[in-house]
Amino acid sequence: MSKPIKLAILGPGTVGTGVINLINDNLDELKRRSGRDIIITEVGTRRQRDDIDASIVQSDDLMAIASSDNVDIVIELIGGTTFAKDLIMQAIKNGKHVVTANKALLAEHGNELFALAEAHQVHVAYEAAVAGGIPIIKVMREALAANKVEWLAGIINGTGNFIMSEMRDKGRPFADVLAEAQALGYAEADPTFDVEGIDAAHKLAILASIAFGMPLQFDKVYCEGITGITLQDVNYAEELGYRIKHLGFAVRRDSADSDSSGIELRVHPTLIPQDALLANVNGVKNAVLVNSHPLGQTLYCGDGAGAGATASAVMADVMDLVRILGSDDAEGNNSHHVPHLAFMPEQLSDSPILRAEQMTTGYYLRVHAYDNPGVLADITRILSDAGINIDAILQKPAHDLGQVPVIILTLPVVENQMNLAIEKIEQLDAVTDKVVRIRLDELD
Ligand SMILES: NC(=O)C1=CN([C@@H]2O[C@H](COP(=O)(O)OP(=O)(O)OC[C@H]3O[C@@H](n4cnc5c(N)ncnc54)[C@H](O)[C@@H]3O)[C@@H](O)[C@H]2O)C=CC1
């Protein structure tokens, strides 16, 4: 009988406790699937927990656990990008495989950590880092391994989707829903990561790397969050047959014009058609739509945050590693394992990442103007002079001050062109406020 696989859990918080519970609940399933006993030997925690089995060693010396002889796989669940990085490096240098849910750390330091892991013949597994319980890393790296990814679009922050769904469907205030997301264990330790789009940008950087085979480049992701979205825009969008979702996009642009060839990496609120499947993914659910050749569009959906969903992804990685540890290959040799970033490390591409001004999307514009004769004609003339095609216009009745909100939907346009047109619209005497713009995508 093979020896048991010994796990260390660093940080028994929402996800760590979820992992402990999952192992207790599904112990037989894990053993029947892996052929090994899987046991937690050590837990790294700031304070002793009396709800953890007495056979498990609890310690506040997480560095010692990361190199303990009594551990085969280190599961890092403390979060953050400093101490967590030191712990993972310590584990790698001591020949331990690592499982982490830490997208912030991977997005910022993944290139270095994966290189170190390769040098030490161990693996850093990270299914839980993107879209919680959805097995999207496995899908992208393994199931789609024969495809060329053209683009992907995803709802990849559960907290943000939960907030926007509750606000739209129940009219609940932003702050109340965020507090509930925190109580449910969905939000990051610093929830501005969720609502300002940073968490989604971390995840998008990871998804884009494994989609296109390029190093992690979090610093080049264009990032907007959900804090600027008003109920007014949500309602106008619905009137026009669209829904606003916070989405991450990774898009390959191949064009004869080298200035607009490259990869778009962006997260932002987006109008999408109400009948698109992604538009109907609500609450804490995430979904990733991948368009690849020759497969076409495939959609992956499930809970993107929370203890159970995230623990499922953590343990899926553990099960993969258990199989490596049990293979005929030398124990711990990962040379036949799927590459960290899905492509062979020496084959990663240096495709340029496009700057925001070079990116192409449709737009929703809300212009506030005095209802003077000719103002609508002036606005549409500026757009058409800039080569921007209008798809729909909605003019609302004037409110108290005699101003009319004019809503315009455009076909895709390079952002730089749109910036120039908006500048001109804002200079019109009749236009009273800054133009509100939200990107729009038909997802086709
Ligand atoms: N909560 C969720 O739904 C998801 C979380 N994640 C990621 O999983 C990781 C953990 O998240 P949560 O469990 O939600 O966080 P949490 O805040 O509930 O748990 C973190 C645990 O680590 C402990 N900890 C933090 N720093 C420590 C230190 N220096 N020494 C000892 N213990 C320390 C905390 O006391 C706490 O018990 C983060 O990287 C997060 O981004 C990923 C996917 C989903």
Ligand SMILES: N[C@@H](CC=O)C(=O)O
């Ligand atoms: N805070 C994150 C947790 C999962 O990654 C989210 O809400 O999606």
Ligand code: NA
């Ligand atoms: Na996942």
